[in-house]
Amino acid sequence: MSVKTLRKIPLEKFVDLKVDYAFKQFFGTEQNKNITKVFLNALLNRTGHHAINEISFMSQEFSGEYVDDKQSRLDILVKTQENIFINVEIQLTNKYDMIKRTLYYWSRIYTSQLQRGMGYHNLRPTITINICNYSLFNQTDKYHSIFQLHDTQEKFKMDDVLEIHFIDMHKFIQQWYAKKLNSCEDILAKWLMLLGMVDGRKNKVYEEIYLELEELAMKDEELFNAFNVWQDLSQSPEDYYAYHSRLKFILDEAAKLEDTKYIAEKEGLEKGLERGLKQGIEQGLVQGIEQGIEQGIEQGLEQGLEQGLKQGIKQGEKKMQKEIALKLLQRNNDIETIAELTELTVSEIQELKELLG
Structure with missing residues (x-):
């Protein structure tokens, strides 16, 4: 037994x-x-x-x-x-x-x-x-x-x-x-x-x-x-890679959503400061602008570094992405899903599909 x-x-x-x-x-x-x-x-x-x-x-x-x-x-x-x-x-x-x-x-x-x-x-x-x-x-x-x-x-x-x-x-x-x-x-x-x-x-x-x-x-x-x-x-190596690619995309989207909320809150603050200026709170407006500039510069630098890093990773992963795409094609995954997961273009994936015959 x-x-x-x-x-x-x-x-x-x-x-x-x-x-x-x-x-x-x-x-x-x-x-x-x-x-x-x-x-x-x-x-x-x-x-x-x-x-x-x-x-x-x-x-x-x-x-x-x-x-x-x-x-x-x-x-x-x-x-x-x-x-x-x-x-x-x-x-x-x-x-x-x-x-x-x-x-x-x-x-x-x-x-x-x-x-x-x-x-x-x-x-x-x-x-x-x-x-x-x-x-x-x-x-x-x-x-x-x-x-x-x-x-x-x-x-x-x-x-x-x-x-x-x-x-x-x-x-x-x-x-x-x-x-x-x-x-x-x-x-x-x-x-x-x-x-x-x-x-x-x-x-x-x-x-x-x-x-x-x-x-x-x-x-x-x-x-x-x-x-x-x-x-x-x-x-599964293919599924594990595709899973982490999708998770990374979700995390990036969530970060963008947080950035959008931050910008909306910042715009609300700026409007409040503008109203305060009209009411005579000049000093508060000056401090708000200075802080906004500092935060904007810091955020811009961080986003610039992050973007450069992403581009470098994408270039280095191109070969791996094509290998993963070939395996996913062999498992009959549709082209749109593979494009979303590997960040390859539809035409690139179509060329790989033609190689498989």
Whole structure:
């Protein structure tokens, strides 16, 4: 009789499954379809004859609403055996547009079902799941919020066509550490522990979560298999490089967002100083201008050095990027995704694809 053992890799090698590239490789591929079904059933609380037994992965792209719009690219889009569409989105950084963006994507998926000549009665329910590494709703302490169409007074449901879930990973981690969760009985909690164990932005692994996950995996076959898939993903050289490229891009975008906030705050300060000048606070204005100049010079130098360093790294990595692109092409990743991950142009990747025949 074989003994069940869990293979181990160093904790610092685990990829953060909240980074969209890793999330898609883990939950959005045919070979991991069973993992996706178990996760969706846990999150949507589907059991018995209501359980999701089969899914098919759908196209993740929608054309822009206007001519100049970029393609809208979803993280994961599946259709169940009941023809219900489920879109799963993962977000590390708060861009302050999640709710509007969610409603927009939901509407695009819902209306995409209606083909010419079809009646409205053919429209099937559409479910959107958002997993966020930040808090959206201060009105609740719950980490899982569900929204549907209800009458505001008597609370009866108008229809089941709309169902939107928000998972707040920040609140989940807080509640796990506060020992408010029963991970032995709560199936969703087990899967969210997988997502919460690594924080790629902080370069941190929560060892306490790992130890509990390890214990749970020895008793749960599905979690055990998922854990090994996670380790395989973390050890793949191509995936590890693509993951870190994507994480770097996310961190750069987050830094730009912080810069934008800083500029907005600085502009607000300047306007306040201008009003103060008109009121006679001349000295305060002079000090504010001097500080702004110093900060601007310092920030400009830092950004200039950083930009020069980035250019140097890009030149040195060109050969490696092409090698990674070739491997990703052999694994049938699409050209747009490879371009985003490797920073090669679409034409460069197309030339590499032609070399493969």
